[in-house]
Amino acid sequence: MSTDTSTSTLEAITAELKAEIPDELTISKVTYEGPELILYTDTPREFAERDGLIRQLASTVRKRITVRPAPGTQTSPVDAEPRIRDLIPDAAGITNLEFYPETGEVLIEADKPGLVIGSRASTLREITQAVGWTPEVLRTPPMESSTVDNVRNFLKQERGDRRQFLERVGEQIHRESNQDPEWVRVTTLGCCREVGRASFILSTPETRVLIDCGDKPGAEGEVPYLQLPEANPIADLDAVVLTHAHLDHSALLPLLFKYGYDGPVYTTEATRDLMGLLQLDYLDVAAKEGRTPPYESEMVREELKHTIPLDYGNVTDIAPNIKLTLHNAGHILGSAVAHFHVGSGFHNLVFSGDIHYSDTRLFNGASNEFPRAETLVLESTYGRRNDYQTDQADSERKLITLINDTYEDDGTVVIPAFAVGRSQELMLVLEEAMRKGKIPTMPVYLDGMIREATAIHTAYPEFLRDGLRQRILHDGDNPFLGDQFQQVDGGEEMRHAIAAGDPCIILSTSGMVSGGPIMSWLELLGGDPENLLLFVGYQAQGTLGRRIQRGERRIPFSDRRREKELTLQFRVESVSGFSGHADRNGLEDFVRTMDPRPHKILCVHGDESATDQLSSALYQKFNLRTFAPKNTETFRLE
Template structure:
């Protein structure tokens, strides 16, 4: 940013604040406008000043004390404990003098913040430090702890990075915005390797960068001229953490990208968890991992978290707003406002339109949305999911019938999303006597992913959020849930023991601990393998669901091939994706409705049939793109 721009910005801010408030410096850090002041206590007295500044300047605004204006950390610590009620359960205070911030970790952050932020303002008034509050997860999460510690260690370098990004974002666009293009780099007429490029005369934004389940080596087309070289990309937006959207993000940093990733906070943590596991699985299966754990850390370090509903500048000519997608924790429908009112594009990501036990339904209310890139996973004519109550009833029946045969029910499940949904269903069913109380074993990353859910209750459905915040009502803490942490030996004990329920990754039977459970329990007709999630084409899960009983375990155990004798069942209704009716409703209830819709993230039939239906029903232009097509708007 030039001195002239900085002076102008400083003058604008000074003009907006009362004369008794001293502004020493103004600078951008990423999308945020940071105001340094010698009078932090005075700023804190006025509860409306921040929101007024944000509205007037149309920026996210942070106030920071200038060095030397704060109490000493020991004085500040005593004062914080004096102001904040004991019930808040403060666990840790972390002072960062370079930026004048204190990070307060508490079991009940709401009590630290106070009504309308009153307690936080009182803290700043008393000590001069800017206070940030984070929640202690009700279930200990090594991922959340590691990410927080890592970002704390990297704070100074991260600040330099944010200043660099801030200069890029808040510079003037060099060219008029009179077009915007979207190029499909994956995920068209297929499920997996989601990746799209938004291109304006000034800017390139990559949306998602995933792998394709069951198809090793099929990666997004990142080498094409639109995307290459990767350091020509200005920013990356991640809609959610599932590997078909996030797996190859760290690869970008291996090949020259060094810019920001915009996503929600829980998606950042889950992306770290899932990509590190992705490397671990590749290594165990004798494949060469496509990147290293160092690149995963780089991706985490370069992530700029975005809250639902916050309008965020991510380029000189693009603003991003993320909204709840109802799919998994932190998943987002991403709205891009291009140019100064020029054009608006929505990426649905993966959506669930109706509320579930875990999440409120996807948001489809935007001021403007001229074009939409929309998922079509269940877009076929007959892709109607069973009513949730019916689905749960069917799961109860299958578990009861298996239990009566002295058998065990094995449920392959995604670590993130379906597992937590099933945990809520099973906990309630046992509590209410609909199924017998028995151990529910969690294998793979399910327990850790559940802990991350409890760290971010504000992203969960309203009623569930309240239950998690009251320890004695937290359904995820039920005694039945037991982690499989003893490896193969423990699995063999469980398999030979009394009836139980096993939730195990991977959800599409493409590797991981589910392979052990197939080997141990699959040959016994008393046991049940129960599918509750989407099985993509090319995966072992799809082949078994389609009736294949002779399966290959890729060299595991004594025999490569195995004959399944167990009962195979599938129950729809637990998917994190909207069914055909939900997809149609999502579009039908939008106001205004998009003029153009690209149907992606579905196989050939699903994208074709949804595209036709939306055109006929709502008279909008629809397309069923192939990979490597470019669409110009308007």
């Protein structure tokens, strides 16, 4: 929008706010930062005393509001720090305090941020009343995480640039528009009749939003159809929304910045950190395998700088006529079901991303209640009529039996596992089984990024299942810190020692046996029939994991010296109940109990038989219009 339009809109909002506040309060400046309205005041202490005033103002202008002190109205940092520490209980465990005079914010990092916030944010108000600074609170990770540290330090360094970026985004979001568009369209750029390269364009006559941008496991070169007219020019996209961090949804998102995109990426805070971890590893693996990475690490940093994290349930303006709300998807840490409200009620779409409908040890099941939902874009990974996973309790019993049998044979259990999600689920199962004596206590070696991904899970316990969150936050019982869990950090030398040692369990990336340290374990342990290779996650078509799972035992193998063929002799088993995806029953239950039930469903993210069979079943059972689209199709929604 033009600067004149932006200025006039802010002037009108400022006048409206000033008319609502008591005479003793002042507003010196109002500006946009992304979806939020930032209100600067010369009377921050008085604002803090008025509990409920900010909610009242936000309701008046229908925008999220943050109040900050105008420059010069705060106590000096030297005097403010001891007063802040006096107001916060010692049990909160403050680890860092940083002041940002340009925005009037004080960053408080603590072991227990709830004690910093106080009941109904009472301590935060007390801090502002005492020193005039606006507190921002972060949790100190209970496990050291280089990813969390690096992301937080990077964003601190880029704080000035991010503020300018957010102001620009705010102007774009709040530009004048027709709130009732003539049409809404969804264009499929990937993951239709296939698993992988998830990507969609949601468009109206004046806005375009990209949802996800992933690669396809086991199929190098098959990328989303970003060259379609609906996706271009990429630089002019209004927003990007990422449902979760798995590479089949996030791997190629940094490529957008290489193509000139300079706008926001909306996702959860946990997904932001995980996507950075997985994308940098994606580049590292490509380089080690002699492939040219599609983008440089600088593009990952640009993506992080442009990410606007959202909490579950917060309704957020992302374009003049589109509001976004993220809901728990139950799939991996921070995964989200994305709800889009277009216009002033013109159409509502839900993108499921990847979902797990029932509760697991790690997460609460996916949310499926929305104010309105006319169209659902639904994953179909396990959409075939016979895709029924084993009950979780039965799966755990089978896992325990297989581990015990292998232990008695003096063998080692090797589990290819995704670093994010399945590994942590298995860690919880193994920790409990050893604690209760269901399996012998033995080392559980974590190879690849599993330990780092686990540390990120503990940094964001608010995304975990209720009981697990209680254990970590309030009971001081973090199951991920068990002595049995040991990081493989000694490279090939340590792997050789483990392979030659006593029986143990090894969790190793990659989960689909498509590279990474799992290849070393195939070479070191695959020739002994007393060992066990145990699959617990989905193996996509075309991956080595799928081929081994289906019986292939002579596999190509390359090391730094030469290409060769490896003959696998260890046992191969699969346990299905640990997948992060809903099975056929779960997908049907998600739709059956969805409130409100959609009028139209697009079945995506499954192979052709899965999408066709799920689409047909949903039509027959619920009398809904259903589709199994192909890539590059466009659907007009009214």
